Amino acid sequence: MWDNHWMLNKFASGLFTIVVLAAVFTISPSVLNLPVFALKKVNVTSVSRVDEEFKYITREQINDLIRSEVTGSFFTVDLDAISNAFKKLSWVRTVSVRRHWPSSLEVKLEEHVALARWGNSALVNIYGEVFNAMTDKRLPEFSGPEESSHEVSQRYAVFRKLLQPLHQNITHVYFSPRHAWRVHIDSGTVLELGREQVETRLGLYVSVHNHIASQFKKQVAYVDLR
Incomplete structure (x- = not known):
């Protein structure tokens, strides 16, 4: 691995991210809510490899939910609350929500078939x-x-x-x-x-x-x- 520059860069980038996250979580909440850590994007996609678009879950439902549930910064946003809100949509079977550095959330939904x-x-x-x-x-x-x-x-x-x-x-x-x-x-x-x-x-x-x-x-x- 040490002779592979691409792997070294990938490893260094990942290590840097972990260090930054660890440092940030020891800082006061006021710092965590600074504009620099604001969420800029929420990507909602289907887990299906066959159908990338949803059959029954509408974009209107998704956008309404994002507006009402996604609050806070990259570090303070409540992932569990977002997941639970999506699970209340009648056609949602499973939900996965995770942070994507530096300013977005990745939400993957599985529709019932x-x-x-x-x-x-x-x-x-x-x-x-x-x-x-x-x-x-x-x-x-x-x-x-x-x-x-x-x-x-x-x-x-x-x-x-x-x-x-x-x-x-x-x-x-x-x-x-x-x-x-x-x-x-x-x-x-x-x-x-x-x-x-x-x-x-x-x-x-x-x-x-x-x-x-x-x-x-x-x-x-x-x-x-x-």
Whole structure:
């Protein structure tokens, strides 16, 4: 490393910054609030590498929050308060706030990615977490005990994959308090899967679907696979 001038300069710059910060934090608060330490910029960006812009969080929300919550200087600004304020936005899943020397803040936000509707008014994200937000997007519906959102989300992924050969989509997954499963698909069919061997039962439905359809000459409304 000592023969690499670029690395040496980088190391020296980092060390100088640490020394300056350590010295400043031992100085009185009045010095920390001098104009020279004023915050000049707050950069708010998405953590997503795919979508740099936000889908649901608006720039108006971000700017309003910055105006109301970002107070103090580079050294006295309350990072926790800013983080907590951003977390109150309905579409924010995670927040990271840090200082960027010499005069800015870096805020990174992760938006929820909605997987389905949960109950009457909430949504569930791709991690199986329930959150309260509004969307016009067409989504499947999940129903179940409050603490079952992760399990329902995982089962949905399995059920969806099993139904792919039929090119049928799930519109509703119901998980009863007695741990029984019911699946509605966009063809209009309701599949009663019960509590045990649900994946095997759904696989059986997929394997015989075409035969059943040819026998009845019309779409079957209800199939009890228990």
